[in-house]
Amino acid sequence: MNSATEDKYVSKKAIAANEERFRALITAISDIVYIMSADWREMKQLEGRDFLADTNEPLADWIAKYIHPLDHDQVKTAVEEARRDNKIFQLEHRVLRADGSIGWTLSRAVPILDHKGNVREWFGAASDITETKRAEEALKLAKKRTDQQKRVYETIANSTPDLMYVFDLQYNFIYANEALLSMWGKSWDDAIGKGLLQNGYEPWHAEMHEREIDHVRTTKTAIRGEVSFPHAVLGKRVYDYIFTPILNDKGEVEAVAGTTRDITEIKQNEQRKNDFIGMVSHELKTPLTSLTAYLQLMEKSNPAQEDPMTKKILGQSIKQSRRMTNMINGFLNLARLESGKMFIEKEPFDFATFLQEIAEETRMLYSQHRFVFPESAPVNINGDMGKLAQVINNLIGNAVKYSNLGSQVRISTIIEGDQLKISVSDEGTGIPQEEISKLFDRFYRGQNNNLIAGFGIGLYVCREIIERHGGKIWVEQSTDQGSTFCFTLPV
CATH class of the missing domain: 3.30.565.10 (Histidine kinase-like ATPase, C-terminal domain)
Structure with a gap:
């Protein structure tokens, strides 16, 4: 054997040894190992390791046996691309598992060349990624549901005239619905991430809400209040608001949600009602006081009151006039109380x-x-x-x-x-x-x-x-x- 022939022999032997080591490594770390013919028409061998059914003899209809029908075309297309360019075949696809169920694999196959550089076979390995794909599908479904819920909640929040918002624990707004943005006369980008002062609240107003946020965070309980605030379009309005804690999975307050309702018209109607009650009660009280005085004068001017019926009638009349006076006083006090004038x-x-x-x-x-x-x-x-x-x-x-x-x-x-x-x-x-x-x-x-x-x-x-x-x-x-x-x- 001359030196050239000897070198060529040594080289082939080294290549064979490297190939064996490569096969051994892939076999050790893979869930599935397979060998395909150069044209991919036959599967020469497959070690499924209980994930796929094994085959130890050439199999021509391997696509029908192992590949899920919905992925046939996808696998064929990927095979053609790999053969055309002699590049690595790689694809995630569904398979028909040994137990009859549907699974997922990440399959890779590399071309094995002969001494002339032609592909003599393809050596492939695949990993069982079924659980990963299931988790991805579950996550995708959960995200879809979350997005749907988010759209529903945003529709509700943005269609209500009430002001809805969320503070972080540094008193910054991290959410505001359309009604609140409209009241401020600001866009989302201009308002979100900013504090109370930056969104136009007066210092006393901002300090009050910051104390209330601290109270909610400390006590983990809601707090309610009433305040006047200038609307960007409607002018000064009266608002009823409630701050509620948002708890994380550890039961700690991670944010504070707020809802505010414009009660200006309610307050105005209450004031009109109180003014009316006060006016009517005052007008009734004057003649009733005179009537009571006349009855008492009649009672005193005839102390003997020889007629029992007259005595009884006078006594009952005085009693009823005093009762009505007390009722009118009650309405007057109620009107004064609710209008802040008591x-x-x-x-x-x-x-x-x-x-x-x-x-x-x-x-x-x-x-x-x-x-x-x-x-x-x-x-x-x-x-x-x-x-x-x-x-x-x-x-x-x-x-x-x-x-x-x-x-x-x-x-x-x-x-x-x-x-x-x-x-x-x-x-x-x-x-x-x-x-x-x-x-x-x-x-x-x-x-x-x-x-x-x-x-x-x-x-x-x-x-x-x-x-x-x-x-x-x-x-x-x-x-x-x-x-x-x-x-x-x-x-």
């Missing part, structure tokens, strides 16, 4: 003396009930005597209204720390437990009160008066044996 004019006075004056008037007005008033020591209170008298008279009036004739109404006082506690107890029908929490709401009347006159504003006004004095009012107990209403005043 003033508490405090001055120091002795509550014990004040209560005795109320006792004398009460016994005259409600002669068919028994009243027990305390014999208390002097107690100094700083308050509005007229407003506090209205509270006590209202509680006494309710006690009389909801209890039988001849029953007892007890008024008691006790000092607890720096508070004076006043209680009014009756022997009436009591209040259902489910109604107690609603008693001090505006215009609320119990389900069983349809036969008793009233508009459900007395206790609402009482609560406002007591709270403006720095006290509290509540129902201490209520059974079918009677109820006890209590309130406190700072001593």
Whole structure:
């Protein structure tokens, strides 16, 4: 053997050894290994390793056996491109697995050349990527659903006249719907990512909302408020808003969502209503006061009142005129309260003396009930005597209204720390437990009160008066044996 022939032999042997090592490496790291003929018409061998069915003899209909029908054309096209340019075949496609199910592979095949540079066969390997493709499909489906939900939510958010927005924890807007952008007179790019001041809020307004965002973040609870804000087109408007925490999967606040509603028209209508109630009540009060005075004058001018019927009629007339006066006063106070015109004019006075004056008037007005008033020591209170008298008279009036004739109404006082506690107890029908929490709401009347006159504003006004004095009012107990209403005043 001459040297040239010997070199050629050594070279072929080295190439064969390299090829064997290459095959061994691919076989070791691949899920599937296969060998194709030079023209790809036959599959010479396939080791499916339980993923695909093995074949140890040439197979001509390998496409029908292994490739999913929907991918036949795609595989044929990729094979033709690889053969034409003698380049690596590479393709992701579906296959028919050994168990009959559909799987996915990433298949690669390299051309193996003979000593003349011609392709003698193709050596291929494939990986099982079924789970990866399933995950991709699930992710794609989830994204599609998310995009669909996003479009629905954006449609809802942008079609409502309410202002909807989201703050990050640095007080910057990270979302604003069309209504809010319109109110600002800004585009999305101009507003999003910017803070309150940058979006036109006055310093006091920005500071207020920043404190509220801090409160939501700290407490993880919603907060509600009302504020005036200039609209870019409509001018100054009144808004009711609520801030709500957005929690992550760890239960931590990651953002704060807000919703704001324009209540300008509602406020204007309420003001018109209050003005009307106040005007009508004031106009009614003047003639009613005169009528009561005339009735009292008639009663005093004929002290003997020999005719029992006349005496009874006068007494009932005075009683009813006082009741109507109290109702009108209630409407006046409600109108003043809601328009912000109810003033508490405090001055120091002795509550014990004040209560005795109320006792004398009460016994005259409600002669068919028994009243027990305390014999208390002097107690100094700083308050509005007229407003506090209205509270006590209202509680006494309710006690009389909801209890039988001849029953007892007890008024008691006790000092607890720096508070004076006043209680009014009756022997009436009591209040259902489910109604107690609603008693001090505006215009609320119990389900069983349809036969008793009233508009459900007395206790609402009482609560406002007591709270403006720095006290509290509540129902201490209520059974079918009677109820006890209590309130406190700072001593």
